[in-house]
Amino acid sequence: MKVYLRQGDSFWYYSQLFQIPLNLISDSNPTLNPQQIMIGQEVAIPGFILEPYQIQSGDTFYKIAEKYNLHVDSLMLVNQRVNPNALQVGSYIQVPVRVVQPIVNGNRPYNSEIMMDEINQLLEIYPFMKKGALTETYLENPVIELQVGTGDKKVHWNGSFHANEWITTPIIMTFLNDYLLALTNQSSIRGINMLPFYSQVLLSIVPMVNPDGVDLVINGLPEKEPYRSSVLEMNDGSMDFSGWKANIRGVDLNNQFPAQWEIEKERKPQAPGPRDYPGPSPLSEAESLAMANLTRKRDFDWVLAFHTQGEVIYWGFMNLEPPYAETIVNEFSRVSGYVPIMTVDSYAGYKDWFIQDWQRPGYTVELGKGVNPLPLSQFDEIYEETIGIFLASMYM
Numbered sequence: 001m002k003v004y005l006r007q008g009d010s011f012w013y014y015s016q017l018f019q020i021p022l023n024l025i026s027d028s029n030p031t032l033n034p035q036q037i038m039i040g041q042e043v044a045i046p047g048f049i050l051e052p053y054q055i056q057s058g059d060t061f062y063k064i065a066e067k068y069n070l071h072v073d074s075l076m077l078v079n080q081r082v083n084p085n086a087l088q089v090g091s092y093i094q095v096p097v098r099v100v101q102p103i104v105n106g107n108r109p110y111n112s113e114i115m116m117d118e119i120n121q122l123l124e125i126y127p128f129m130k131k132g133a134l135t136e137t138y139l140e141n142p143v144i145e146l147q148v149g150t151g152d153k154k155v156h157w158n159g160s161f162h163a164n165e166w167i168t169t170p171i172i173m174t175f176l177n178d179y180l181l182a183l184t185n186q187s188s189i190r191g192i193n194m195l196p197f198y199s200q201v202l203l204s205i206v207p208m209v210n211p212d213g214v215d216l217v218i219n220g221l222p223e224k225e226p227y228r229s230s231v232l233e234m235n236d237g238s239m240d241f242s243g244w245k246a247n248i249r250g251v252d253l254n255n256q257f258p259a260q261w262e263i264e265k266e267r268k269p270q271a272p273g274p275r276d277y278p279g280p281s282p283l284s285e286a287e288s289l290a291m292a293n294l295t296r297k298r299d300f301d302w303v304l305a306f307h308t309q310g311e312v313i314y315w316g317f318m319n320l321e322p323p324y325a326e327t328i329v330n331e332f333s334r335v336s337g338y339v340p341i342m343t344v345d346s347y348a349g350y351k352d353w354f355i356q357d358w359q360r361p362g363y364t365v366e367l368g369k370g371v372n373p374l375p376l377s378q379f380d381e382i383y384e385e386t387i388g389i390f391l392a393s394m395y396m
Contacts, residue, residue, distance in 0.1 A: 004040055004080060007039055052093070111218045112215050115208055115211075129180065143206065156203075158205070158206040158306065162372075167373065230249075250277055254349050257292065259356045260347035303363070311366065312338055318355075332363070365386075
């Protein structure tokens with residue numbers, strides 16, 4: 001919601017008027033200096049939207065404010081050109097409405113278009129969240145990073161490295177929306193007050209690493225050549241892409257990182273296909289290179305890559321993980337019921353590379369159980385299991 005500054009207004013006053021934490025208002029207006037704002041400047045107020053209200057007979061600003069549980073000055077602020085003493089029946093005013101329900105509807109086939117639409121809606125309501133494009137894919141989809149918080153602890157989550165594991169994206173997006181709601185409404189998640197996390201943790205999220213692959217699994221063949229023909233050929237002519245893990249060029253993005261990549265290169269498929277091909281060289285793909293560049297730039301304290309399936313958490317790599325990584329994974333296990341597994345005969349993954357190069361905690365969290373892509377009938381159960389992991393990754 002946007003308002004225009006009046007004589008005597010301040011960020012602090014808006015914080016009191018709308019019951020929104022002051023730091024969220026400041027961070028929603030990064031180009032404005034709170035000490036030098038001027039009359040008429042536009043100020044974003046997070047957690048609210050403006051809705052039209054038609055004046056009824058007998059209405060006053062006081063009655064309307066009471067109906068919406070608002071301070072009357074909030075109506076004055078958003079209707080500065082309206083004379084409150086001369087309201088016309090049938091005319092419209094704007095009413096600031098607190099957002100208390102989620103925008104994200106994750107329990108549906110969740111392709112890149114749906115994700116981008118919901119991200120843009122969230123940015124309108126929560127402008128303290130930041131969005132950046134890491135790269136553009138081969139089908140010209142952006143790989144998006146979202147950031148929430150200002151803390152010194154830097155935590156990263158990602159989803160949908162693998163195309164047919166796309167349910168990880170709406171799981172992440174659903175929690176993100178719940179977190180944003182909790183911040184602006186000063187409420188809790190599972191009894192934990194979320195507002196302190198905002199100033200303690202910088203949360204980096206790449207909700208969909210592989211948008212081209214996800215769209216292939218959900219939407220079917222792309223229109224753009226040569227990818228339309230090549231994916232059909234790689235899939236042996238089948239129009240069923242439910243087994244597709246790779247990106248649109250047939251490279252497994254989680255087999256692309258320079259952490260014993262040569263081992264995977266020798267024993268995995270030698271040509272592009274629906275799954276497991278590690279590519280011609282490490283980080284050959286736009287998506288995996290973008291993830292590597294982001295990780296180098298942000299210097300995360302720990303990372304969580306969400307996959308499906310198995311209800312397990314992989315947390316080691318060649319004994320390079322620090323001792324406290326086990327403490328963290330044990331907490332993840334406690335709050336989710338997932339089984340921690342230190343090592344597995346697998347290399348060249350994102351968390352492997354992170355552990356190898358930073359010697360900090362990295363985790364591959366395998367959500368749910370069954371055959372990928374997991375059915376949406378598991379969505380609610382998976383989300384309930386995963387909430388604790390999201391929370392623990394911030395408070396540990």
